[in-house]
Amino acid sequence: MIAFLVLLLPAGVLGVSLWFLVEDLLIIDVPPAISHRVMFRILCLAFNQIIKWGLLLEKLRICSMPRLIQFLLDLHPKMNDPKTMVTDMRFGTIQVRLYQPKGTSSGLRRGIIFYHGGGTVMGSIDLYHNTCNFLAQKTNSVLLSVGYRKLPDYHYPVGASDCLHAAIHFLKTLDIYGVDPSRVVISGDSIGASAAAFISQALVGRTDIPKLRAQILVYPALQGINLQLPSHQQNKNIQFLTRDFMILCFCRYFTIDPSWKDALLTGACVPAHMWEKYKKWLSADNLPERFRYKYQAEFPAPFNEAAYLETRHAFEVENVPLIADDQIVAQLPEALIVTCEWDILRDDGLLYKKRLEDQGVPVTWYHAEDGFHGCMVFLNGLISFPCTLNVGNVIVNFLKEI
Incomplete structure (x- = not known):
């Protein structure tokens, strides 16, 4: 038997x-x-x-599903560069990895804080090891990769809190790592870019730490209020972030029962006064004409108060950088925003580009016509795509100007 x-x-x-x-x-x-x-x-x-x-x-x-994904994805080959010193450390409970070029430098180096993507379901400093190695070496920078805590053990707001605390700790100790305090860039992809945008806003006005020089946001996730934007309709079945997987990640991170999926997608959880206030920033009308396409939707759907009460914590400004006050946005550092045509989150980046530019913040924009969500993770690996290398080179060139 x-x-x-x-x-x-x-x-x-x-x-x-x-x-x-x-x-x-x-x-x-x-x-x-x-x-x-x-x-x-x-x-x-x-x-x-x-x-x-x-x-x-x-x-x-x-x-658990997140644990299996994390275990299997972290088995991918890691490419080490003999010209880069890699050090695993902890900032309290937060795991971090420091990348430092071994060659001599005529002065203090540029600093990069990097937050990986993965929707808090997957992604790690191991999965993005090759990407971070590439950026540190190609730009002769000291790079800090932050291993914020994620699912299945940790939910909102632990991940965002870890990202913020790691950034502050690094900014207070730059001299230890030979980093020029006037040239620190915060960066990330997907939800990591969301963290970078949130932290850029959270640090506005602080005088006890150096000001951030720039922010790099690669296909950022910047709002969960309007999920009927054209890119959400056009790319709902495009990997590596389908609409179903996006909602799964969203609900798990914010501990929202998945039964509210339809309410989230249709905007039934968005009160009329909230939409009236934020549609000037979140409506598809704010997109460039070429990205509006033929997609239209009745939005928001009739209000469901029960749905709002269950989901409202996901609509706080720290989770929706797109709705920050103008006075905060106007003080943000210059930005590089990368969007991909075949990405469900494409329009988040386009809307944030407009928000920054409307407030006088310099923006460098790169749009990958052949790009897809998650392409950054293939940078400097055994498998690559043309869009991956193009995005990597755009980031490197932007950083070299800092």
């Missing part, structure tokens, strides 16, 4: 995996503009397998 079960288990695993594979082959959408389409599709299929197995194992109470 035991021998039979031992034989049955691999067959069952294979059968379930094949079922997932067939299902994904029918629904995965690969836009023709994305280069290396076969490789992209293979990666999408593998990624979806991990997510679905994670959800299945979670239902069986064997392993």
